Amino acid sequence: MSEKRLITPRKLSGFMELEPAKQILFDKMVEKIKNVYSQSAFMPLDTPVLEYSEILLAKSGGSIDKEVYAFKKGDNDICMRYDLTVPLARYVAMNVGSMSFPFKRYQIGKVFRGEKAQKGRFREFVQCDADIVGLDELPIVADAECLSIVDKVFKALGLKILNHISNRNILFGYCEALGEGEKTSDILVVLDKINKIGKENAVKELLEMGVSSENSQKLIEITLKCGKFDDILSEIENLSDNPTFQKGVGELKEISSYLKALGVDENCYVLDLGIIRGQNYYTGTVFEAMMPEHPEFLTVCGGGRYDNLAGYFTDKKLPGVGLSIGLTRLFDLMDSAGMLEEVKPTNIDLQIIPMGDTLNECLSLKSYFGGTIVCDINYENRSFKSKMKEANKKQIPFILIVGENEVTSKLYSLKNMITGEQYTLSKEDCLKMVEGKR
């Protein structure tokens, strides 16, 4: 017995750690997202996990949000990134002179938030972001491009979504038009939670902050509008001639026309004026994609347009538009809902079982098969029976049995573990058969 005190192996809570068979599925999703981004002419960026606190906390004037992992190392105040947007802003501000615009980058990486761990909330999660950043200006067609990528990504993932799109200028302008312009931010906070608190409570809150009864009704009515772009736009376009409101209408019309030209499936998006998105930095287009068959997943992808990406770091005006998918959360939800592809306990196509002193022959065979299929040797010191049992448990599709006779005859016993059929074949024919059944 060991004299040494053992340390109980444990993992921090709120950190996803998948068994390898599931990690393969996760990695496949990453690959699909990456392919769509890259195929859409976005280039990869990989910023460090750690940044100066001064940079990451610029927004809050340096004060540390309790969610952020912050610490001191030597003389430096350091934070772990909590999103991929601030690092993008820092990167663009640092390199603006040598870059070409619009800058289309994607980044797929882990971000860290030390929030209270609870079901479906992770402290470390993979975020998949794609953004288009312009210098001085960026036309609205860029917004449509991002929206079409949302469509493509979820098609590639085989997931049916409905993307709820809006434009914050609509509510900004409408508040102004109603003479409630000064209360806009407070009003938006209330309108953003109508679904949570209900229409009546929303009215009550609006009245409490001094919005007139008539205006409260009107604000709630417009916020609840959701449907086909053309329908909703024709309902609202004459509601007000406020310039901000009309800017929103105009941008939504443009987007509607671009999405049609891009061939985005019209069943996969709606104009939903209730989409507000809390973050203050969105200034025009906003969107949240949901899964109609799984409303409990809430938003699986969100994003929008911001007027100025890096205002804390540079005087250059850098408007942008982007989308973000929280993949760790999505994967977890899909797993709980039984929506993942079948989990295969192994990626092995063919396992060789040596019988007697045939290991070198098995290694040559592995070397022969290995370039084409995933081949493994069970070289453990265990009985044949237990090896077959193990292969079955692992769902390995083919087993090759290599005994001393086989070394001489160069004909090997190949067993199809699914059908139970057994063949005596040359290595070339073994390879053909296994390859054919992949």
Added chain:
Amino acid sequence: MSEKRLITPRKLSGFMELEPAKQILFDKMVEKIKNVYSQSAFMPLDTPVLEYSEILLAKSGGSIDKEVYAFKKGDNDICMRYDLTVPLARYVAMNVGSMSFPFKRYQIGKVFRGEKAQKGRFREFVQCDADIVGLDELPIVADAECLSIVDKVFKALGLKILNHISNRNILFGYCEALGEGEKTSDILVVLDKINKIGKENAVKELLEMGVSSENSQKLIEITLKCGKFDDILSEIENLSDNPTFQKGVGELKEISSYLKALGVDENCYVLDLGIIRGQNYYTGTVFEAMMPEHPEFLTVCGGGRYDNLAGYFTDKKLPGVGLSIGLTRLFDLMDSAGMLEEVKPTNIDLQIIPMGDTLNECLSLKSYFGGTIVCDINYENRSFKSKMKEANKKQIPFILIVGENEVTSKLYSLKNMITGEQYTLSKEDCLKMVEGKR
């Protein structure tokens, strides 16, 4: 002018951040390594970046090495991982009951070491590890498997290496055989640095620690042996009948035979008894791959056999063998040496330039091309001339000009930016031409 004080955008030193065009090349290398690991029947594991300090610092009894990024969050003492081996040990110890062995996992991820920043040293770097872990026992053929993966990985990367292989039992046993067994660790420290300090200084240090003159000579002589396995083994196998020494000889003979059976190129590895590797946890096979054409790169891949992976966390015996590639450092060295593939400023195959009011037509075309090639629209509000200049600078191979006539005729002007040739083609023929030249 902005009233707000700007924060100078800056990045922590010692953290690699590639421009996107180079990041593509880095990602390609990751992809190639991943493919070899996965094709060799290793499964992916992705442990968290953060772990309990108690776990990561188990080896040092909880004392924080100055290299480690450690901090407190709430009540928890937390560290950022500084390698992928301790997290693997923690994972296996936690899940040993439900796993099947040998467990073959790869992990490609960032690790963090807050060391003094200097050229070629990174505080955040991508490590690419593959390990085979057994329960109770793991035959030596697993070591050969790892060595053949080293060969395959560097072939996949197009890099010529020479893998220097040894077995620590040789020197362990030889020290014992010479009656210097008690001084073994100190002796190994000296022998490990012969190349750095020179033969004479090594002798001096050995004499100072009380090793006899004759033994010092013998130890240095054996340590300098390097060459073909069969040659070196026949030179040394009768040097001593010490059981540890003979265990080393036996294992090396086995490995030699397995590597031949696996078809590993004999010009790509040597038996080099000077390979010791500082880390105490290696107990048998050790190896360091170097690049003969770039000796200044030093070790580009290393690894070896350890008797017990997770002794701090479990009483179960978990022998293993693995390899590790420090990709960030390797990439940086290759970049400095001009060894990277050509850096292409963009991944765009075809850029559409709208002339006049043709944006919707351009979007339809983009949607048509986009499934097959990487297509982008230059929708910026700039002159045609400046757009062409930009396309040239970005080395975009093809430009499609879409004016109002083209919208009517459905025939478009395609320009090959390399040859300067210009064609008038249908969209189908445009796609064929661009696809053919990818």
